[in-house]
Amino acid sequence: MPNIKSAIKRVKTISTRTLRNAAAKSALRTAVKKFEVAIAANDANSAALLKQANRALDKAVTKGLVHKNTAARKKSRLTKKFNQANLSA
Template structure:
């Protein structure tokens, strides 16, 4: 544990941010997995789940969890999967 007051504060804020980022990343992965499960089962609401997953990816970019190109690549692959399943 650090002795300097500013370093103590950095430890606290870092741990808080780490927990917040972990929760957001977990929610992102969950939304993607829900969509992929719906596509695999030919579920009717896969279009809405795709929209939710895309939105979650965009939010992750705005929060700094993912790079914009990473999110773009993931969105492209999810859309491709959706289009192949619906065709």
Template structure:
């Protein structure tokens, strides 16, 4: 544990950011997996799940979890799966 006041604060903020980022990343991955399973099984709600996954990817970009090109690539791949 650090002794300097600013270093102590950095540890606290890092822990809170890590937990927040981890939960948002998990939610994003879950949404993508749900869509992929629905698309594979030709489910009726695949379009809705695609929209949800796209929103999660976009919010991850806004929060700095993903690079915008990475999200665009993933959304493109999901759209291809939806079109099949």
């Protein structure tokens, strides 16, 4: 544990930010997983879930959780899965 007042504050700040970032990242992964499960089950709701997943990725970029290129790659892959599922259906 640090002795300097500013260092003590940084430890507290970092711990709260870590919890917030972990929760946001978990929500992001949940949104992506819901979409992938819906695609696998040929769910009719997959278009809405794709929109939610893309939105979650965009929010993660603005909050600094994910790099913008990583988000773009994931969005591209999710859209590709969606298009292939609709093409075969």
